[in-house]
Each structure stands twice: as structure tokens, then as C-alpha cells.
Amino acid sequence: MKALHYLKFYSFHITGLIAILCLMLGGQYIIIGATTIILFYSVGDMLLGDDTTNPEYKTPGILTINLWLALPLIYFITFLSIWMFSNSDLLGFGQWLLSSTGVDLFETRADLSSFELVAAFIVTVLMIGMMATIPAHELVHRTWDKTSLLIGRWLLALTFDTIFSIEHVYGHHKYASTVSDPATAPRGRNVYAHILISTWRGNVSAWEIEKIRLKRKKRSLFSYHNVFLRGHLMSVGLLAGVTWMGGIQSGLYFLALAAGGKALLEIVNYMEHYGLVRNPETSVKPHHSWNTNKRISSWAMFNLTRHSHHHAQGEVPYQDLKPMHDAPMMFGGYLSTILLTLIPPLWHKVMSPKVLEWDSVYASDEEKKLANDANLVSGISELVAAART
Incomplete structure (x- = not known):
């Protein structure tokens, strides 16, 4: 059982290998792969319930290596997806x-329909979210570990989002739910x-944070020392x-993948703190993040699901x-x-009562006032009342 606690966090590698196999087989296998991945991670959570175990890990280095291994895996998946979309034999790979x-990818590619290419795009974006953004989120928090930080930034470079290593760590964790x-x-x-x-404001915030850091260190803003500029140059x-x-054609497809991966990150940001309020002068508490302990999500996403503890103590592995x-x-x-957020009327119908419940159950007296102001602006109280009548 102890080995399982380590192996469960390597499960995303299996998903990555399945994605590679489906892309190489082409045709209906890409559609089957996309459908299987979506159903496994959505329905699987419903059927397999929560994972609330909290074992002690005596060899945590094993759980860092699996994050590092995300880099070659997602870069190959992205390369393969671009190869299948392109008209060229990139790097002579085919x-x-x-x-x-004896595997003929040229024939496989020639037989792809538009629908199958869309399915390949969806699979690749999901893999970028799972195997680039989520491991990077953990790695860029390890500011004391230069190797982890570098790998994390190269993972984020796939989505033109290396500024996440600035804004998320030094901005979001300070101002979450405000x-x-x-x-x-x-x-x-x-x-x-x-x-x-969020994409625009996140970049603006990261630029301001980096500008303040460089000024404090008496470094030139437009120089190699600017992590914001250096990161975007990586992308x-x-x-x-x-x-x-x-x-x-390949360059444009890469941009589309990057945009899809970045959008997926912002969707996750959206649902992790939606509607929550906090006075920035007070510390971040567990109730300032939406949490879930669903088993499949927790294993595949390196306990990102335990977001309440992550924000209460951001340095905890x-x-x-x-x-x-x-x-x-x-x-x-x-x-x-994530799928629920994509249908805004349904999202608001489900989340408005949960947000109002948060006001009554979790909010401090000061937060109740902030929440009341937010309710007046958004009109969610009236929405919930109308839905009940």
C-alpha cells in the first residue's frame, strides 16, 4: 500500500502515453482517446469518491522526479500533435x-478528417493542462530549487505563461480572493x-512585481535580469x-495550442476562487478557496484539488x-x-446558492459586508430567489 501512495502520482504518465498512442494511430482512435480521457476524469471522480488519505512520504525526491519527467513527455506530445497537423516532416520524424x-505516420496523417484534427487539438490541450501547467504550478513554488524552477518555467513556456511564476507566487498568493x-x-x-x-491583468501584475524587484536590486528594467521579458522570449x-x-501553418497551430492551454489555466483559476471575498489586510485562510478531495482529480493533478491548504500554506509540497x-x-x-464553467447559465445556477451558503457558513463579519456588496453588484441573491420561486 505504501508504494501505491507514490505510484498514484505517476498516473498522469499513463494518460500521456495513451494520448501519444491515440495520436499515432490516428483516425477514430483520436476520438476514442479524447472521449475516454474526458469520461475517465469526470465520471471517474463521481464513481470513485474522495481520497482523504494523508500518508507520510519518507522519500519525497521520488515525487519530484515525476514532476520533472512531465517536461519531455508533454514536449513530445506537443511535437507529435504539431507533426500530425503540419504538412511537413518536422525534424524528419516521420x-x-x-x-x-515500419509505422507510416504520413498515411495516418493524410487520412485525418477535420473532426479528428479537432479531437487531436482537444487531447493535446488537455495534456498541456495536465502535464505542463499543473506540474509547473508545483515546481515554480519551489523558488529555492533552481532545477525545479527552470523546468517549471519551460513547461509554462508552452502556453506563453512563464509570468505565472511571478504573478502566481508573489501576487496571487498574497491577494487571493480579493x-x-x-x-x-x-x-x-x-x-x-x-x-x-485575468490574462491581461495577470501580465500587468507580473510586470509591476518584476519592476519593483529589479528596482530594489538596482538592476536595469530592460535587461537579461528581467524574468518577465526572459520568460516571454522562451515562448x-x-x-x-x-x-x-x-x-x-505549424506556427499558427502551436499558437492555438498555447492559447488553449492558457485558457484552461484561467478556467481553473476561475473555479478555484469564484465569488469568494477577503480583506487583503487579513491572512489567507482555508475558506478562501474552493476545495475538492475527489480521488482521480487529486491523483492526476498532484493534490492541486486540496487548494484550501495550498493557499493557507503555499510552501507545503x-x-x-x-x-x-x-x-x-x-x-x-x-x-x-471545468465542463460546468463552459455553460455560464448552468454554472451560475449551481454556484450562486453555494456562494450564498459560503456567506452564511464561512464568512467573517467583515467578509459578510464585502459579500453583501458583491451580491448587490452581481445580483446573485435575486437570481437564487427567482430560481426558488
């Missing part, structure tokens, strides 16, 4: 595979608006490399996060909640 194994936080969605906002607003370098290998039974709970697991 010819090498044909001559060494009006100053770009990642916290106010009551009544829909997810599509949030993707755009531009990837785009240039893809375009050089596969032409404009993912394997040591506690389930926080008394924290406010999400609608379900992560993927099922």
Missing part, C-alpha cells in the same frame, strides 16, 4: 519512424470574460523553432497537503467542474 519501425487579484473571479462574471481579463523561441521546422474536510467544496472533481 521518415525516421517509417524506416526504423479585488486586487487578477485570478479571482468576482460574482456574476462568466468564464469567457475571465479568461481575457517566442519555441514559436520560432516550430515555425522554422514546419512553416507558418503537494504530497503533504491535507484534505481540509471543513473547507468549502467545489461542485465536483476538476474536469467535471
Whole structure:
């Protein structure tokens, strides 16, 4: 059983290998793969319930290596997806595979329908979210570990979001669930608006944080020392490399994948703190994040689901996060909640009562006043009352 506690956090590698297999087989296998992954992570959470175990890990290095291994895996998945979309033989990969194994990716690619290409795009974006953004989230918190930080930033470079290593660690964790936080969605906002607003405000916030840091260190703003600029250059370098290998078509597809992966991150931000309020002068408590202990989500997402403890103690490694039974709970697991956000009327119908319940059960007296103001602006009290009549 002790080995299982380690192995469960390697489960995302199996999903990655399935994605690779489906992309290489092509045709209906891509559609089957996309459907299987979505059903497994949404329905699986419903059927398999919660994981509230809290074992002691005596060799945590094993659980760092699996995060590092996300880098070659997701880069290969992304490369393969671009290869399947492109008209070129990027890096001669198709010819090498044909001559060494007899597998003809050229024929597989030629037979792909538009629907199957869309399915391949969806699979790849899901994999970027699971195997790039989520491991990167854990790694960029380890500011004392240069290797983890570098790998985390190269994972984020896939989505033009290396600024996450600045804004999330030094901004979001300070201002979570306040009006100053770009990642916290106010009551009544829909997810599509949030993707755009949070992306813009997150970049602005990261730039200001980096500007203050460089000024304090007496470094030039426009120099190698600027982590904001250096990070975006990493992404531009990837785009240039893809375009050089596969032409404009491949470059545009890479940009679409990056946009999809970034949107997925902002959707997760949206649902993790939606509608919650806090005075920025007070410390972040477990009730300032929506939590879930769903088993499949927890295993695949390195306990990101235990978000309440993560925000209460951001320095705690993912394997040591506690389930926080008394924290406010999400609608379900992560993927099922993501799917819910995509239908704003349904999202607000489900979440408005939960937000009002948060006001009465979790909010302090000061937070009740902030919540009341937010309710007046958003009109969610009237929405819930109308739904009950």
C-alpha cells in the first residue's frame, strides 16, 4: 500500500502515453482517446469518491522526479500533435519512424478528417493542462530549487505563461480572493470574460512585481535580469523553432495550442476562487478557496484539488497537503467542474446558492459586508430567489 501512495502520482504518465498512442494511430482512435480521457476524469471522480488519505512520504525526491519527467513527455506530445497537423516532416520524424519501425505516420496523417484534427487539438490541450501547467504550478513554488524552477518555467513556456511564476507566487498568493487579484473571479462574471481579463491583468501584475524587484536590486528594467521579458522570449523561441521546422501553418497551430492551454489555466483559476471575498489586510485562510478531495482529480493533478491548504500554506509540497474536510467544496472533481464553467447559465445556477451558503457558513463579519456588496453588484441573491420561486 505504501508504494501505491507514490505510484498514484505517476498516473498522469499513463494518460500521456495513451494520448501519444491515440495520436499515432490516428483516425477514430483520436476520438476514442479524447472521449475516454474526458469520461475517465469526470465520471471517474463521481464513481470513485474522495481520497482523504494523508500518508507520510519518507522519500519525497521520488515525487519530484515525476514532476520533472512531465517536461519531455508533454514536449513530445506537443511535437507529435504539431507533426500530425503540419504538412511537413518536422525534424524528419516521420521518415525516421517509417524506416526504423515500419509505422507510416504520413498515411495516418493524410487520412485525418477535420473532426479528428479537432479531437487531436482537444487531447493535446488537455495534456498541456495536465502535464505542463499543473506540474509547473508545483515546481515554480519551489523558488529555492533552481532545477525545479527552470523546468517549471519551460513547461509554462508552452502556453506563453512563464509570468505565472511571478504573478502566481508573489501576487496571487498574497491577494487571493480579493479585488486586487487578477485570478479571482468576482460574482456574476462568466468564464469567457475571465479568461481575457485575468490574462491581461495577470501580465500587468507580473510586470509591476518584476519592476519593483529589479528596482530594489538596482538592476536595469530592460535587461537579461528581467524574468518577465526572459520568460516571454522562451515562448517566442519555441514559436520560432516550430515555425522554422514546419512553416507558418505549424506556427499558427502551436499558437492555438498555447492559447488553449492558457485558457484552461484561467478556467481553473476561475473555479478555484469564484465569488469568494477577503480583506487583503487579513491572512489567507482555508475558506478562501474552493476545495475538492475527489480521488482521480487529486491523483492526476498532484493534490492541486486540496487548494484550501495550498493557499493557507503555499510552501507545503503537494504530497503533504491535507484534505481540509471543513473547507468549502467545489461542485465536483476538476474536469467535471471545468465542463460546468463552459455553460455560464448552468454554472451560475449551481454556484450562486453555494456562494450564498459560503456567506452564511464561512464568512467573517467583515467578509459578510464585502459579500453583501458583491451580491448587490452581481445580483446573485435575486437570481437564487427567482430560481426558488
